[in-house]
Amino acid sequence: MDFFIKSGSPEKQRSACIIIGIFATRRLSGPAEQIDSVSDGYLSALLRRGNIEGEIGQILFLQQIPGVLSERVLLVGCGKERELNESNYQKIIQKTMQTLNESGTLEAICFLSELHINGKDNYWAIRQGIEITKDTLYSFDKFKSQKTKKRRALHKLTFITQSRKQLSKAELAVTHGKAISSGIKACKDLTNMPANICTPLYLAEQAQQLAEQHEKISVSILDQHALKDLKMHSYLAVAQGSSNPAYLSLLHYKGGETAQKPIILIGKGVTFDSGGLSLKGSAAMDEMKYDMAGAAAVYGTLKAIADLNLPLNVIGILAGAENMPAGNAYRPGDILTTMSGQTVEVLNTDAEGRLVLCDVLTYVERFDPECVIDIATLTGACIGALGHNISALLTPHNGLAHELLKASQQAGDKAWQLPMDDEYQSQLESPFADMNNLGGNAAGTITAACFLSRFTAKYTWAHLDIAGTAWRPAGPNKGATGRPVALLTQFLINRSDDQQ
Template structure:
């Protein structure tokens, strides 16, 4: 999709389609009113006739409207004007995208970006629209023998801004929105790829491809021998039962000054999680290919950084393994030594994400990061606590936590902070090792973060549990691309600072 930004009156647009909003009850937006006046009241006459009320979800495509240069006019129902918030705005953008993609109009001019959205400015409206449209048009049909495609898909969309003074800001907003969406779509594609294709070495190859595509990225891949030499026995224990060997993928984005400390992103990359010897139930196990969505979001965020040429340094580390049961697999009761030298009693092999992440967190110490954020589909308990709307967020540095919360609000990709109190650490006590890898049924999300915190004492650290947000089940099953928007906004704000 190509995006452009322009200012100008809607009635003067020579386009395949002009898009404007209508609120309840038949209240024309400013752009729709201008179109109506230029057409001699044609639009308002149709609305009075009952063709449209302006309710959310309604759309009306008009052809050959008198006195207009555009071939078509698409009216989008926006609901009640006083309730038109960011959620309603996104629904309107989604509806417009679907209607245009099915209309035969390969280009259009959109005036929805000029609508008054509660608490948001024009820059946000353009950026969010570009992101939402790119996200909406995503299709994953790589493994279908016959892919379904729109007859004449929309290829170019122009966002309207009120004046020429808004052009530069609007163009930057459209570029940012599209870059974030492309990062999300990369994360979605990696998440949706079947586990017989997407295994640790496949993820490593994606890291190499990013380095080929963007010279500002450098990728190094550590194999089993190298990880063994480093003492990463916790990470290696997770992959022992699989024929697909683990990998540690290290990608460095160098957009900042050479001596500037990097931000580190650490992603859980379990390409398939059977649970190991602590085998999961069969129902829904196919969705355990999404257990690498934390790493997918790291790849996606790094792509967004490169597209936007953000002036900062980022280290992205992916701990990739496949958790399978066989005669070599790690058993409940085994004790392993982490890269940090701590010993862990593995009471449940299905609590494997923290085992790969702890060694990755120790590894990033060598980069002396300014801050570290790990991202993982870590606990089912987080799904119970927060559903599929908010990421769980915990950490050891309040300013970093507040930054991430703010980035979530700004991007609409929200997180919710959970406590990380010392009292919860007692649940990880082990009779035989320094700590156990599970802390019982109570507060499972928190005790998982407590485990990780034992390996994050040398830097400012935050943990995003995305178990409920990384993918959807049911009829719309697939990876969501979250939390790429939150992470991208976090890095954009860091770069602006």
């Protein structure tokens, strides 16, 4: 599917379908008023008869409207004009694309990006239109023997901008939207893979393939022997109960000057998390294949920035491991010596992500990073705190927090900053080691970040807990969301000044 930009009035567009909005209480949007004018009140008459009220989710297909060149016009309910916000716009685009896809429409011209959305501009509306369209039409049927039969697929969507002066900004929205959507799809595909296929080795192979596809990406893979030589004993302890060995995959994107310090993204890549000897309950354990969604998000983000050719140096790290129970698995009560030399008492083997990440956070010191961001499905407590809509952001560095929160708002990929006050550190105290790996039941997301912070003293660092946002847990859309690829890519776009 491809996306285009043009300017012009709705009645002059020659297409299979044009899409225009109708507001609640039967009010016409600007493009609808133009069509109503050239058709001698055709739309006004429909509204007076009550054919469509304009509530969000209402749809009405019209054919052969007088004075209009397009074959069909799709009227889309947009709700109350003053209440048209980011969330409602997303619902409108989703419903529109579902309708077009089900109707077998091959191409369409969309005037919805001209709507006035509270606090947003045309660039945002077009880019979100692309990202929501791709998300709405996404399906993962790789392992279905009988593929879903589809009608003719929508393959061309054109967004309208109000004037030619806005064309360059609108074209940038298309460029960004297409690259981010591609990265999100790559993240979803990887996260949705079953754990019997998506092993730590598979993550390494995907990293190698991505490097082969992009000239500015190179890859290096550290196997268990290399990790042992580096004394990454905490990382290896998590993996030792599995027959699938750990692999640490590093994607080096070199788009900036040689002297430019790299931005490092670390993704937790636990390809299946049984909980280890602290075994999880069987309910929804199938979803624990998505415990590598952080690594998948890093992979998708590297793909997006390579497509955009951003002038930055970025290192994306996929920290692959599998947490399984076995006779040689690590145990509650074990004491591990991390790469940093600090010791950790294991209170629960299901708090394994931090044990993988802490060694990687020490390892990346050698790159003298500009900043480090780790992305992980780290705590169930995060779902309890923020649900499935907002990711948790934790960092002691206010400047970096501001950048990430700004990017989250720009991208529509929301995050919320939680505190990391020193008082929480006391929950990690252990009578037998430098710290424990659990922190107790209270403030679990915060104490997990406090644990990680003990390995980040030498650089600027932030932690994103995506346990609630990386996966839709139920319903027909169950599966990976591709978050927070949009947030991370926006952050890097901002850092590169490749902005609107």
